[in-house]
Amino acid sequence: MKAVQVTAPSTLEIANIPVPDANGQVLIKPNTVGVCGTDVKVFTGAIPVPYPRVLGHEMIGTVIEAPAGASVQPGDRVLVDPASSCGWCDLCRKGRPHLCRNAGLMGREIDGVFAEYVRAPVSAVLPVPASISATASGLLQVLGTCIHAQKSVNVFPGQVAAVIGLGVAGQIMVQLLAERGVTVVGITRSEWKRDLAAQHGATATAAPDQAVSVLAELTDGRGPDLVVEAVGYEKTLAQAIDLVGIGGEVLVFGTLTGGNEGLPYYQLYFKELTLYNPRAALPGDYAVGIDLAAAGRLVLEPIVTHELALDDAAKAFELVHDASSLKVLMHV
Numbered sequence: 001m002k003a004v005q006v007t008a009p010s011t012l013e014i015a016n017i018p019v020p021d022a023n024g025q026v027l028i029k030p031n032t033v034g035v036c037g038t039d040v041k042v043f044t045g046a047i048p049v050p051y052p053r054v055l056g057h058e059m060i061g062t063v064i065e066a067p068a069g070a071s072v073q074p075g076d077r078v079l080v081d082p083a084s085s086c087g088w089c090d091l092c093r094k095g096r097p098h099l100c101r102n103a104g105l106m107g108r109e110i111d112g113v114f115a116e117y118v119r120a121p122v123s124a125v126l127p128v129p130a131s132i133s134a135t136a137s138g139l140l141q142v143l144g145t146c147i148h149a150q151k152s153v154n155v156f157p158g159q160v161a162a163v164i165g166l167g168v169a170g171q172i173m174v175q176l177l178a179e180r181g182v183t184v185v186g187i188t189r190s191e192w193k194r195d196l197a198a199q200h201g202a203t204a205t206a207a208p209d210q211a212v213s214v215l216a217e218l219t220d221g222r223g224p225d226l227v228v229e230a231v232g233y234e235k236t237l238a239q240a241i242d243l244v245g246i247g248g249e250v251l252v253f254g255t256l257t258g259g260n261e262g263l264p265y266y267q268l269y270f271k272e273l274t275l276y277n278p279r280a281a282l283p284g285d286y287a288v289g290i291d292l293a294a295a296g297r298l299v300l301e302p303i304v305t306h307e308l309a310l311d312d313a314a315k316a317f318e319l320v321h322d323a324s325s326l327k328v329l330m331h332v
Helices: 037-044 140-150 168-179 191-198 206-221 234-245 266-271 283-293 311-320
Strands: 002-008 010-016 026-034 058-065 077-079 118-120 126-128 158-164 182-187 204-206 226-228 251-254 275-276 303-309 328-332
Touching: 002 311, 010 311, 026 077, 037 311, 058 140, 077 206, 140 168, 140 283, 158 168, 158 206, 158 234, 168 182, 168 191, 168 226, 182 191, 191 204, 204 206, 204 275, 206 234, 226 234, 234 251, 234 266, 303 311, 311 328
Parallel strands: 158 182, 158 226, 182 204, 226 251, 251 275, 303 328
Antiparallel strands: 002 010, 026 058, 026 118, 026 328, 058 077, 077 126
């Protein structure tokens, strides 16, 4: 079968490898796969992996083979939870398998989904109704992680939230908060991304240098109850801390791996802020996202800017860094 492998840092190969045996698991033919920031880091070597490694962990596909009596059967359209857990460590026993001490991720610890066939445990496979378009389905995996993140915060109608960064996750965060009845302000330098957020849930938008005044007007100077950091830089986390109101919450969704300027630590103390650092998702989070999308409560298609073939994987990885792109999908 055809598969996209990374064979060395920043080196892709369209390889021909054996079709995996189902071996008591579910054999799936991917239909739509998405390129994620983690895939990019594996591709560039920022996340080291054994080579060669089949990339990818975001996938919607069709079941080809399944064990008798399984919850999914041949012909079913499914999403695969790409994370694996041991089931026996202390975190798994606490009901937090997404934080498993022995966890793995498809496309990182094991071969991924940028291939013509993939196998997965029955427990990791969730049905996806036909009412969700092929394009929208390519966002269900990241949607699940956003839903998992928002479970941390107890927001309610009438509150004000700001979302810093209106990339793929930021756009979804805006819609999920608006769905919860929150007044949302989207913040980014990109005018077209601000326009997209305004069309799908944001009450107001602002460039970073306008954020203070826009939020002050909406909150009578109190500041927002919640700020979501969806970029992953120290400076945007610092901005989130500065923007949020006293007693507020900061949801750190962007993956921060360091910095050298420091945070406004006194503001953390003075405002008595609560910071959340959610990670990954649980199967139930994906199920909620599937239900929301199937019910038409979210508008996901406009967040997808490029759809390519699997053979164009190199181009797909280039587009991830393009200013004109949001979600990049490939069809298998």
